[in-house]
Amino acid sequence: MDLESLHCDVLVIGGGAAASRAAVEAAGLGAKVLVCDRGRVGRGGSSFTCGGGTAAAFGHSQADGPERHAAETLERGGGINSPELVEVLAKEAPGEVAFLESIGLVYAKTPEGLYRQNRGLGQLIPRNCTPKGNGAALVKALVKEAAWRGARFLDRVRAVKLLSLDGRAVGAACLDLSGQRSLAIEAKAVVLAAGSATGLYPGSSAAYPGFGDAFRMGSDLGLKLANMEFLEFTFVPVVGGRLTSVGGSTQLTDRGAGFVNALGQDLRTLHDIGPTGLTRAAVTKAIWLEEKAGRGPVSLDLTPITEAAWREWESAGHPFLAFLKAANGSDRRRAKIPLAVALHCHLGGLPIDPWGQTAAPGLLAAGETATGLHGALRLGGNAIAECLVFGRRAGLAAARLAGSAKDPKARVWESLARDGIGQAIHGLAGPKQTSPEKIEKLIAQTRDLAGETLGPVREAGGLTKAVREFERLLDLANSLSTGRIGPLGRLLDLRGLALTGLLSAQAALARKESLGVHFRSDSPHLAPGEAG
16 A cells, blocks of 8 residues: 545544534634544544533523533532633533524524523533434534535544654544555644544443544653543443443433332432432442342333423434334333443543643644543533534634644655654554454453443452553554554554553542542542532
């Protein structure tokens, strides 16, 4: 394979809400934008299959507003969030919902013409605006707008390594999975919005899980990742004994759905989860403990939902309705849906400033790749709001950087030769040739280790084992090589997962107290009742 080159002002790596929002903004400012994704732009990652609920304090209720939204976000986050990032999110989220509506997204409205808002998990005041068609419709609208503004999309082009000159990000070395070729994409600014590593755990809520590409590339560039102990779990349906990656079940809790164990006992009563403590972390921890105690499966009890609430939800055309119909037929409204714990997202990642700037000049990050906003626990609805607000800001900042940056073309090839990226992209980085079967076996071992040691409840012995074993797996992954693109992609998956597992285990072992989504069974809560 020959190494070919492409040129742009702004390279956006990723294909979800944050990446497409960045592309919209950068292209709208006149920048030449390329968007590359390992799958199909707008179809992969978590955004496409999520509920799409966006926390935005429009102030429809006198009790709500950006100040209240910010205060709840900081409280739920255990006080370790960045107040500056939180303030930006709370102030700008309503404008993002209005922008999406202006480009064709449809939101449910009240008879008075106000946005119909539901209460996301952890929210004290309902402020989630959910578009008709949910996450899929949201991302499709952004991709369409980005294309209209001139952005170009490269599907099945996987970024392998960030290129840098004098410490500044100037593009990425990539694999074109369709054309079986290597690419060097040269750029004046790079937006890294490639999600996290939801594929680390045996079960994921994302139909298209991530494998830590962004974490691995940032780490390879010498950047430090933060808050990696905070892995957010959620609950997903189980059909025919198999976990189903489908979003939307959390939206039913605000409409009256409850949680019961195999004995019919209410989990909120058993685990003392009051109305203000109904967070995703509290529920998943309770499900985990019930399973370990032999009182599983835990089910989502839909029977308390009123006919009026069903009609209101069905009007939105949520994809979870199709799942209910397929699983339970005409009795879907009276169903009890078995649940399983699955990895939902990472709250850790690359630290950013309010414009998405990382510690590396020329490299911006947004969405699940970045960290600092959520702290120890994410308030419901803040994930998509984060993608929109900071995706826009990263795209704007990238376009501005591109306008003032020197053209890197003349020296990118020097960087390629110096860093040996040409060899790395062909899978020759490690001395030991391996087989696809060996790689798949190691990926399974990595995920099983995460399932055993990095779940909703952790303890020192398991975390110590996790650090030791993830180190071994990462060292082994870095020593292996393969000469073909298909197996090379899976080898990169292994490296990303092993690195993410190691960083998460090290951080979880170091944080001895429980906080937010990080629960240590061998240590007391730091702030009981506040962040978890």
